[in-house]
Every structure is written in C-alpha cells, then in structure tokens.
Amino acid sequence: RKEVEQDPGPFNVPEGATVAFNCTYSNSASQSFFWYRQDCRKEPKLLMSVYSSGNEDGRFTAQLNRASQYISLLIRDSKLSDSATYLCVVNGDFGNEKLTFGTGTRLTIIP
Amino acid sequence: GAGVSQSPSNKVTEKGKDVELRCDPISGHTALYWYRQSLGQGLEFLIYFQGNSAPDKSGLPSDRFSAERTGGSVSTLTIQRTQQEDSAVYLCASSLTRTTDTQYFGPGTRLTVL
Numbered sequence: 001r002k003e004v005e006q007d008p009g010p011f012n013v014p015e016g017a018t019v020a021f022n023c024t025y026s027n028s029a030s031q032s033f034f035w036y037r038q039d040c041r042k043e044p045k046l047l048m049s050v051y052s053s054g055n056e057d058g059r060f061t062a063q064l065n066r067a068s069q070y071i072s073l074l075i076r077d078s079k080l081s082d083s084a085t086y087l088c089v090v091n092g093d094f095g096n097e098k099l100t101f102g103t104g105t106r107l108t109i110i111p
Numbered sequence: 112g113a114g115v116s117q118s119p120s121n122k123v124t125e126k127g128k129d130v131e132l133r134c135d136p137i138s139g140h141t142a143l144y145w146y147r148q149s150l151g152q153g154l155e156f157l158i159y160f161q162g163n164s165a166p167d168k169s170g171l172p173s174d175r176f177s178a179e180r181t182g183g184s185v186s187t188l189t190i191q192r193t194q195q196e197d198s199a200v201y202l203c204a205s206s207l208t209r210t211t212d213t214q215y216f217g218p219g220t221r222l223t224v225l
Contacts, residue, residue: 004153032211043202043216044154087153097210098167101146103153 001026004102006088011107013078020074021105023088032097033064033071034089038104044087047073075107083109113137115217117203123223124193132188132220136205144206144214145178145188147199154202159210160186193224 006023013019025033033050048055050062050071061074071090075082088102116135124130136143145157156170160180171177175193180186190197200219206212 043218045216046213091211098144098156098159098170099210099214100156101154103151 002102003027003100004088004090006086006102006105008103009106011105012110013107014110015078015080017078018074018076019078019107020072021086021107022070022072023102023105024068024070025088025090025100026069027090027092028066028069030090030092032091032099033062034099035060035062035071035073036087036089036101038085038087040084044101047086078109080109080111083107115203115205115215117201117217117220119220120218121221121223123225125225126195127192129189129191130193130222132190132201132203132222134186134188134203134205134217136184136186136203137215138184139207140205140215141183141208142206142210142212143180143186144204144210145186146202146204148202148219149199157188157201161208190222193222195224198222198224 004025035047036044037047038044050064054063059076063072085104085106087104089099091097118133141162143160146154158178159167175191178188200221202219204214204216206214
C-alpha cells in the first residue's frame with residue numbers, strides 16, 4: 001500500500017460547482033497534514049494545513065479523519081483559477097518527519 | 112523577498128556524464144530538501160538538510176547521487192554517470208526550521224538524459 005494515495009482524476013467540474021477529493025494515508029502515527037497546489041509545469045505551493053478540528057480558508061475546507069486515516073479538501077464556488085493539481089502531503093513518525101507527497105489529483109474547472 | 116532559486120532551469124546531458132544542480136534557499140531557512148518529480152509521478156524525497164545535523168539521505172536512489180550544503184546555505188545535488196531513468200524535474204525546497212514548516216519550492220531543474 002502506498003504511504004499516501006489519491007485519486008489522480010482528472011476531475012472536470014463546471015465553474016461555480018463544489019468539488020471534493022480525498023486522500024488516504026497509511027502511517028497512523030502521522031501528525032501533520034497539508035494540501036499543496038501545483039500548477040502545470042510549476043512548483044508546488046502550500047494551499048493549507050489540515051488541523052484535527054477541520055479548517056476553512058475562504059472557499060476551501062480541509063478535514064482530517066484519523067480513525068479512517070484520510071483527509072479531504074472541499075472547494076466551493078469553484079473558479080477557473082482553481083484548475084491545478086492538488087497534492088496531499090503527510091509527515092512521518094516523530095523522529096522521521098519528512099513529508100510524503102501523494103501523486104496528486106488533477107482538477108480542471110470548465111467555463 | 113527572494114524565493115528559492117535553482118540553476119540551471121534546464122539541463123540536457125548525455126548518458127554517463129556527471130551533472131551538478133544548484134539550489135539557493137530562502138535566506139534564514141535552516142532546512143533544505145531535494146525532491147524529484149518524474150512525468151505523471153508524485154514528488155519523490157531525495158535528501159534533507161537541517162542546520163548542522165547530519166543530512167537525511169534515505170531517499171537517494173543510488174550511490175550515484177550525492178548532495179552537499181555549504182555554509183548552511185547553498186546546496187548542490189550531484190548525479191554521477193547519469194542514466195536515462197534519471198530524467199526528471201529536480202525540485203529544491205526550504206523551510207524555516209522543521210519539515211512541517213511551510214516548504215517553499217524553487218522552480219526546479221528539468222534534467223534530460225539522452
């Protein structure tokens with residue numbers, strides 16, 4: 001089983017719609033979770049951290065389910081500029097805290 | 112302020128040659144990472160430097176790969192006797208102190224081994 005698994009997509013979604021995608025992770029000891037965004041042929045950039053209680057940043061909501069070992073990202077009122085690949089990122093155990101990146105979920109917002 | 116910079120942006124080399132890739136992290140960031148990303152693949156961790164600690168080299172795929180970080184700042188990733196499977200985008204990132212601080216990525220070096 002991969003350490004971090006994501007549905008690669010692509011998700012093709014009309015502008016204004018709501019879209020959600022999940023990511024599962026295998027290491028139950030992981031403590032830190034993130035969503036990064038990567039535009040085509042560009043470097044990844046942090047979109048948001050994911051907190052245990054769930055967190056929201058404008059149109060974006062991230063949630064963590066430790067029992068089932070998955071995190072989710074919800075995008076409301078999607079914009080054309082949201083088209084990108086979304087990378088799920090998880091850290092390892094204490095003492096081995098390097099980040100593991102998922103292969104990403106590709107999202108295209110259609111006008 | 113200035114972000115992470117990498118050079119060269121593109122490198123085409125012949126199989127068997129050595130290459131050096133350079134990374135200039137954000138000033139003041141003590142943690143520096145190298146990743147590589149092959150077409151359609153996720154980011155693969157290569158190596159991690161934190162301050163004066165011994166680097167975490169656990170992601171280096173073979174002994175042809177090495178990296179150093181001089182003076183706690185600039186880093187160089189060296190690939191000896193390049194192979195075609197080394198072709199990828201090599202990304203450098205830096206963060207303030209820990210792996211879980213926001214990692215800021217450079218634009219990457221696209222390496223093509225012919």
